[in-house]
Amino acid sequence: MDWSFIGQHIPDYLSGAGVTLRFGLYGVGCSLLVGLICCLCRYFRVPVFTWLARLYTELARNTPLLVQLFFLYAGLPRVGVKLSADACAVIGLTFLGGAYMAEAFRSGLESVDQTQKEAGECIGLTRGQNIRYVLLPQALATAVPAIFANVIFLIKETSMFSVLAMMDLMNVADTLRTSGGRTVEVLFMLAAAYLLILMPVSLIAYWVERRLRYAGFGDQRPV
């Protein structure tokens, strides 16, 4: 292992990690939003949108991110829509992640008893208040593991951004490897970089899950 090579290229990896993390987080944030909206449309059976949300979820989950990115980056310009690489990255990741987040939220909401929704309605809450104070807190408690699994999945999927010629971790490593040929060092640093980004996320997930389990507020849920 050539440690001086590694030391010399740490700044490259840092800037790559910055890109990965930044766009990963944009993607995760937007995915959460899109996922929540889709899942609420389906839960409340909003006409038309329920159907659209289903169609979207199936489409997004059953096509590879690579294809989605190519479509945005190479396909759309053909019909006159030209997006920057950054925009393609965020939109692509959100398109994919929104569908996965929608499913995570949905499993959470479906675990909340229908009678809870009615109990909220019976004290005169508006739909929005019911979601915010009654349904979501309980749904999130169940959905947290799935949500964090998605966060990790999405951050890993950012490695596809190199097809957009973005200098994310993957592309940094790729460029170094093809120019210098120090494959072992390059890949070692790449794996280490992803690990350093994702380990804290896993730890946070673990901590949150444990806290929720101890809170164990569910009547029926095992404590």
Added chain:
Amino acid sequence: MQTMLKVENVVKSFDGTGVLKGVSFTLDEGKVIVIVGPSGCGKSTLLRCINGLEQVDSGKIYLKDELISGRTRDMHLVRQKVGMVFQSYDLFPHMNVMQNLLLGPTKALRKNGEEVRREALAMLRRVGLEGKENALPRTLSGGQKQRVALVRAMLMHPELLLLDEITAALDPEMVSEVLNVVIDLARDGMTMAIVTHEMRFAEAVADQVLFLEDGMAAESGPPEQFFHHPQTERARRFLRSFSYESKNSRKEKQDE
């Protein structure tokens, strides 16, 4: 006396099966109607139609003079005036007792939290739950949960309260602690529509009895009549199935 609730010819079916086949009744302010009938006759459905948890197929429901059936928007404004308590308590498990009680008044009615809290504490004391305000629902007994659910509904100061078999899930020794709260409310002039299988309680609390069978009002009248001189054979059979013997019929037997 003002009419609080007017149900006119309500029809409701699920997947083509008629559940309510034209039910009508009126309920005056401050009065209690008890709805009884065999399982599956549509009692819950009737209550759920009144506060819009189910949409009627036809017929009309008025609260005071306001048409409340067939609305799809602003139903929450109606529900702020029509409270409902179910068999399964349905407290919010992630909130303690006080948070459960405050949610409706502070969010839906936008009342001042401190005032509601004081009122809630007084009501908790009244139903024998002093000191339970910070307890989580899962640490309460069924009877305690149901009393909290009643207080939660009452803190909205509803004009009408709907109770659907609120003691059906309780162990026998907890039934009376809950029913006593309801009897108290009735005495205070709360207008209520109550579905129950507790015939003794029904007789004690009712101003009016509606006997539903197969989605139709098979009989209705004052409790003395329904429980002691039921007009229809079906009602007699229904009461016998509870082996319900009223005070009078017991006396009659002794006289024989």
